[in-house]
Amino acid sequence: MSVEGTPTAGEGRSVSGRAFRQLLWVEVLQAWRQPTGLVWGVGLPIVLLIVFGNISAFKQPVTPGSSLTIFEVYIPVLFALSLVLLALVSLPTPLVAYREQGWLRRLSTTPITPVWLLAAQIIVNLALALATLLIVVLGGALFLGSRLPGNPGGFVLAALLVTVAIFALGLLGAAVAPTQGWASVMGGVLFFPLLFLAGLWYPLQNMPAIVRSVAGYSPLTAGVAAMQSAMQGDFPSAHDLLVLVGFAVVLGAAAVRFFRWE
Numbered sequence: 001m002s003v004e005g006t007p008t009a010g011e012g013r014s015v016s017g018r019a020f021r022q023l024l025w026v027e028v029l030q031a032w033r034q035p036t037g038l039v040w041g042v043g044l045p046i047v048l049l050i051v052f053g054n055i056s057a058f059k060q061p062v063t064p065g066s067s068l069t070i071f072e073v074y075i076p077v078l079f080a081l082s083l084v085l086l087a088l089v090s091l092p093t094p095l096v097a098y099r100e101q102g103w104l105r106r107l108s109t110t111p112i113t114p115v116w117l118l119a120a121q122i123i124v125n126l127a128l129a130l131a132t133l134l135i136v137v138l139g140g141a142l143f144l145g146s147r148l149p150g151n152p153g154g155f156v157l158a159a160l161l162v163t164v165a166i167f168a169l170g171l172l173g174a175a176v177a178p179t180q181g182w183a184s185v186m187g188g189v190l191f192f193p194l195l196f197l198a199g200l201w202y203p204l205q206n207m208p209a210i211v212r213s214v215a216g217y218s219p220l221t222a223g224v225a226a227m228q229s230a231m232q233g234d235f236p237s238a239h240d241l242l243v244l245v246g247f248a249v250v251l252g253a254a255a256v257r258f259f260r261w262e
Helices: 009-033 036-053 070-090 092-100 101-105 114-143 150-178 180-198 209-215 219-231 238-258
Strands: none
Touching: 009 092, 009 114, 009 209, 036 070, 036 092, 036 114, 070 092, 070 150, 070 180, 070 219, 092 114, 092 150, 092 180, 114 150, 150 180, 150 219, 150 238, 180 209, 209 219, 219 238
């Protein structure tokens, strides 16, 4: 303490750190009580991993002569599914609800800055995304016969960039959605085209050339393609990485520009 009895800078940081950890723990408990992200963002990809891994047709090459099986194609796609569900449903819905209910405005009048609440939500959903990635990649390799990434560095880079890009999209949705209902509608509108172009329902490699060309400029498709390249031992292409960086920068800047606390 200082001579006047006020906290020193170091003590202030310590108090702030404890307050943020408590807020983060509250958001973790909230995510457990309302497990949208846990059930859909983590549970659904794991269920699909087990189902796809036990279908014999998925053990066939994705194209004649390819060493890549259909099941291995789906490893990055299942992580992409997790990202979309977390970023477009689990992340924006509570943030919009907090703004609707006035919690963000009330926090601005307390020592707890609303930015902490935003950071806590991002950390919780990033942790769920990381858990899904590890389970899908390692579980597929250890128990279901898929290969580990042949280029681990490229795979981590691709996974990081696609996560930033898709979470930036989710934050932009939270920024512009006036109500929880609108947040759900916007997430639903984006969900199906993003995952269709990423190959969830039909492998992108087997789609017409024009569809593949258009899909190459989707952040989710670029992320899946980059991770699939790394799975086969290649470094992701410059095109895919530039698409991801571009979307991450543009969407992130837009989310910061339009985010409202009330």
